Every structure is written in structure tokens, then in C-alpha cells.
Amino acid sequence: MITEMAAKAREASLELARLTAEQKNRILLDMADSLDKNRGRIIAANNTDVGNAVGVIKDSLIDRLKLNESRIDLMIESLRQLAGLKDYVGEIISERTLENGLVLTEKRVPFGVIGIIYESRPNVTADVCGICLKSSSAVILKGGKEAINSNRVLVGLLSRACPVKDAFQLVESSDREITAQMMNLTGHIDLIIPRGGEGLIRFVRENSKIPVIETGTGNCHIYLDEEHDPVKALNIIINAKTQRPSVCNAAEKLLIHKNVGRDFIKKIAGELKERGVEILGCERTQKIIGCSAATEKDWHTEFLDLKIGIKIVDDAEQAIRHINKYGTRHSEAIISNSRENIDKFLNEVDAAAVYSNASTRFTDGYEYGLGTEIGISTQKLHARGPMGLKAMTTTKYIIKGDGQVRE
């Protein structure tokens, strides 16, 4: 079944590759309208999913599953914004004539067929279909079974607005065997992107034979250096931890230089506790603020919650080593007035995004000016950090000759 879907997707991808930017933008606006005119159907299907999920999955997951008018607004807005963004398909990266007269052109081309394996959030369905359409790839969506009714209606409405048959196909079976088969279709699916929790991402990384772009896991750190501006420091720490704790670019750990005053550490802890943040500390931290002990596992964990690990470190060097050991290479920040330590941190911390004196919460395609993103890559291959439309293309060498042969 999945092989047949992949074959249909390949056919669709050839048609998608022939669309002009104008045609694709028109389709995106039609897709937005199709959702806009059928809000009732979307909400009804989503209510069924939410009803089925109550008592079965965690409340926080139900919140991610739920669609309301404002979340539908966002899906629609996202599709309309995509229509206004640059189309990278067909872009000439370089072109030159070699000494032997061959004309060598490197060009951006669509991936072809993309597989997305994701959980809960049905808004991902609309985002992914929009991004794939704009970058001329066909997509096979394998959503979570908890969102099946919402996804079925969304893919139906989006497909209805798209003249290319099979551009968006939803795998309706919830059988894990189907996911395994999907990850085995080398040559039929060109790229797999998992979106979801750490477990899902690990499962895909460990089992896919198709190239994967990992997205999302963010065990992000803030390092508070000895010399710093205390007002800005407090602001950044509170923002990075509490402004939206459930997302991947929220801070999960705070590393503090040993010479930072005890009073200031108490103040930081107090402000965090006031906002409901639970603190887990290293031995030195526990002595200053009286909190539970952080375990080795905690230093590795992305809490995605109002919870933070605090560790006192000897210097920037130790902070960098801790981050490179425990971090997930997502977003890492230093708060410091020392240019030397800032440069050292920005150079030596191995992550997609490194910050000085700013909140880690900025790692986001929209904030970076890329428009909608398909995810935040935490690997080093192909794309790193927020992945916009450019990351959703590949390249091709086109060589035009006049009978040239190799000597």
C-alpha cells in the first residue's frame, strides 16, 4: 500500500516540478480559502479526535491536539504567507563555461517525495502541505492516530484546492509496521522528517534507511558569566525559561559562574519559583538556594516544563564543556560583558544557534526572517537550525556539451 502511495507521489512530484511560482502561489491561496470556508467541518472532526483522546492521552497532548478558531486562523495565515515568500525552485546557484567548452550549471530543484512522520498537532498537516507545495515536492503524511479525523478532513480540504492529484497523501493506518515500511522505501521517498517528541525522533533515526533530518529536541542552556548586566540577565533567564516552557527553544538549564554573588543567585531562584518553576540543583546550588538535587539524567533531559536545572561552574571553559556534553546542539546562550568569553562561547559551543546576551527563544524560522519553517534541524547535515523553503530543495548539475569526451 505504502509502495503504491510512493509511486503516486513520484508521479505527482513530476507535475509539481512543472508548476510556475505564480501557479503555486495561486494554489496556496486556494488551499487557505478551502480551510477558511470549512471551519465547521474541521472543528467537528477535531472534536471527535479530542473526545476520543480524553482519558487516553495526557492533558498536555490533548492541548496540542485541539484546534480552535484562532489555531485555524494561524493555519490559514501561514498558507497565505507562504504564497508571498520567495520560490527557490529553479534558482541558478552557479553557471560557468569550463575550458573544454562544457557549460556547467548548478540549479536548485525539488526533493521529489518527502515523508513526514509526526504526532498530535494537526496544524503541522497544513504547514507541511503548504511548504511542500511551495517547494514542489509531493508529501506522504503519517500523523498520529489520535489526530486521524482532523488530519483526514484537513488533507481532504487541502487536496481539493490543489489541481495536482496525490500531491498530499495521508497514511490512515495506525500500524507501526506501515511506518517501518515507509522508512524502508529508499529511492521512492527522498527524505524523511520526523516531528514530535524525543522517542519518535529516535525511532526514526534508528530505523530509517532513507536520509533523515532530525528536528526539535532542545536541551538548551544559559550560561551566566561572572561579569554581566544583572537586569538583562534576569530578564533573559526568566524569558527563556518561562515565556513558553513547552517548546524546544526554551531554556532547560542555567549554568552560573562561581563568582556570581549568592544574593543574585537567590534572586534569580526566587523570581523563577514565583513563576512556578521547580529548581533542581548541583551540590553547590543546593547549598545556596535549598533545592532538590539534579540527577545525571536531569542534565540530559529536555523538561519541556516549568522546571530548570542549575549548576555552578568554575569558568566559561567548564560551561562550554558541560553544554557540549549534555546539550542537544539546538540553542545555547551566554550572558556576559566579557568580549573574550563571548567569542570563546560562540566559537566553541557546538549548536545550531549560539547567542550572546539574548534569549534562546528566538530560534525560529519566522524570527530569523525565513518565513514558515518545517522544523528546527539539530543535525549538521544539509540544514542546521530553522529550516525554511531553501532547506526544502536539493541541487542538480546540468552540463551542456557539443560532443565533448574525456581524454
Next chain:
Amino acid sequence: MITEMAAKAREASLELARLTAEQKNRILLDMADSLDKNRGRIIAANNTDVGNAVGVIKDSLIDRLKLNESRIDLMIESLRQLAGLKDYVGEIISERTLENGLVLTEKRVPFGVIGIIYESRPNVTADVCGICLKSSSAVILKGGKEAINSNRVLVGLLSRACPVKDAFQLVESSDREITAQMMNLTGHIDLIIPRGGEGLIRFVRENSKIPVIETGTGNCHIYLDEEHDPVKALNIIINAKTQRPSVCNAAEKLLIHKNVGRDFIKKIAGELKERGVEILGCERTQKIIGCSAATEKDWHTEFLDLKIGIKIVDDAEQAIRHINKYGTRHSEAIISNSRENIDKFLNEVDAAAVYSNASTRFTDGYEYGLGTEIGISTQKLHARGPMGLKAMTTTKYIIKGDGQVRE
């Protein structure tokens, strides 16, 4: 053991990242000199390997294993050329100030730790060490057991010329379990590149949990269209098939438009046979030239030998479908005078390199002006076609703030 090597490689990668372009170029020249001054030791070690291999592995593999003065010259020359190439590490890809005052810079940075899994050819050892040094990554080399003595001497000589300890480490065990462990070290090794036959590449693709760049397999086609220049056509076909049949960019299949004259097809077949090429044909071909039948498996096979499959097709459309079904997305060529068919072929054939009226043999980093290549990528992620120094870097977002937090 492999975990310890990876930890040492990580330390080395931090030091490598701090080297300037000048320092790296100086080291590359020293590496070249180190090989140049120790030719005797290299040849002696290689003689041991070749002696052990005779009667154990195929003659064609022994040929790939063998080092002589001219092959050593090439290794040395390659290292010296690398010293003259552009250094991409540290290159600023983009830099801009966002509305909120954050300064966002996207920069090229080293991968960190690269693992290479390869077979036979010991010249790969010098090439890979040179390319990794120039791109500031540490490398763990897992060569074939048949080349162990050559590789041990080469890595020793190259390391002696490099002041960064553990920049190049050779896995000396021939245990396949070690290779499996190596491919499991997510977070410790950033990228795995297999170089070798189809079996090795499949093994790595199917078992690695670390991101992989596939290189090499080339079941390349030439499509001879109805309207063409017969002199150029014959030249290109002979060159692509016979100039060096054992390499990945050699042609393996010839597709011929049904209206091409029987006499010209006989002439092509005659010229190929004269050069020792065995022909396997489809039914229509067999009727014209009297040859063995090509099996379904043959259409999929990269022969790497003086052997070619010939198929008569109805039109360019059928040729494109055949290539997209059986090709390995390496190099594909059309010989035609029809601008329409050329454009259709170049657009619709899904491969790293697509040619009109030129030999597929040109797919090569040196020919494309990239300098030495680490391999030819046949996947769509990260790099496609010949991979030079730019493909051996990743990127990082660096964001400098002044206290900014997200609203």
C-alpha cells in the same frame, strides 16, 4: 575502544577549528613532504598487503590496492593542491540586523568528527586526511583489512606531519562489530561517509544511526535520441563506456530511439565489440545485432566492466522513465539535436548530474573545478554530485544581542 577514539577526535576537532588557513596549508605541505620522503616505507608496507591479498581477493581489487611510484605521486600532488584551494571554514554566508536589534550571522563551521568507512584503495587514506584537515574536522578511518599495513604507515606519516594530536585515527581492528559500534556513536561522530562497492554502501546506509552521505554507485545511461550528430554520438558512447570502465561515472546502459537506423546501431555495436565490450540487449536489440538477452537484474546493475546493456525505446519519455526507474541518480546523458527533448531530459531525469551531448565521464570534482573531492554524492541531502571542500562544512547561526527577550 571506538568510543575513546571518538572522544579523542572531538578534542582534536576543537584544536583543528582554531587553526588559520595558513597554518592548515603549511600542515598539508608537510603531510605531502612526509609521504614524499618515505616512499620506500609506503611501498614496502603496500607490498606486504598485496602479497597477503594474492589469491585471496579478486585481481581487480588487488589492482585497486596496489601503490606504485605514480600513485604515490598522485597522493602527494593531491595534498599540495589542497593547500592552494579556498578555505570555507569561517566563511560568512549571511549577516543582518533584525528589527529587534539582534545581529544574526550564518557562518560556515567544521563538521567536527567525520567517520570514513572504505575498502581497498589506500590512496583514499591520504585524500581523506587532507580534505578533513583542510576543512578542520578530525577523522576516524576504518579501512579494509586487506590494506591495513599500507594504511597504518600512511596514517603514521600523515599524523607525524600534523601538530594536532589524533586529527587522523585509524581503526586497526577488522572486526565488523567495531564498524557497527562506530555507526552507533550518535553525537560523537557527526557524519559517516562510506566509500566502496554497493554492498558496503548498503550496509552503512541500513545500519548507521549517524547521518550518512552515500557516494558512488553509478548505473549511468546514455540516451541516443532520434535526431543526433552520428560522429559525436559514436565518440561519446565509446568514451563513456570504454575510457575507464571501472569507475562510477562510466556508462553502463545505452538507450536508443526506435527510429535510429539499424546500420548505425550495428556500427555502434561493432565499435564497442572491437574494444572488448560485451553487449546485453533487449528483444528489439537482439534482433538487430544478435547479442545475449539483458535480464531485469542487468538493467539495475552497475557492471564496472567492459559490458553494456542496450535497449531500444519508443521516445525520450520512455527513456526518461527507464532511467528514473533503474538509474542510481548519478550521471545521465542525452545525445540529441532536439532542443525540446534535451530540455525535457535535463529537467525530468532525476540525477546528480545530467548531460546533453557530452560524456558522463566528466562527473568529477576536479573536472567541475572543485579541486579534490571526497566522493560523489548520489543522495539529495546536503550535497549532490562531486563533493569538494564546501560540502565538508556545516553551518551555525550566531546571534549577538543586548538583552533582547521574546515577547
